[in-house]
Amino acid sequence: MNLLSRITIDIEICHGKPCVRGMRWPVEVILDMLGAGKTEEETLEDHPELEREDMLACLQFASKTVAGKSSPLAA
Numbered sequence: 315m316n317l318l319s320r321i322t323i324d325i326e327i328c329h330g331k332p333c334v335r336g337m338r339w340p341v342e343v344i345l346d347m348l349g350a351g352k353t354e355e356e357t358l359e360d361h362p363e364l365e366r367e368d369m370l371a372c373l374q375f376a377s378k379t380v381a382g383k384s385s386p387l388a389a
Contacts, residue, residue: 318378318387320371332375332387334368344372 322336332341344364347357354369378386 317367317371317374320368321375321387323387334364334372337363339364339368341372341375344369345376348373 320335321332321341322334323330323332324336327333327336328338328340333339334341334344339361344357348354348369354366357369358364358366375386
């Protein structure tokens with residue numbers, strides 16, 4: 315499964331920011347939680363609508379973005 319397929323961009327959702335599966339969960343919010351020290355388990359427990367693969371997709375999206383990929387979702 316291509317994890318990046320879990321990241322969607324829709325101008326009608328969160329002003330077009332990359333989000334998880336069309337939900338109002340921007341990639342940046344997931345990354346902020348992880349960066350603040352919240353564990354994957356804590357995040358999933360607090361937000362049962364998210365799945366482990368969503369978090370992995372956010373990390374993969376961030377990795378490809380900082381690596382200079384012009385459109386990580388096309389990869």
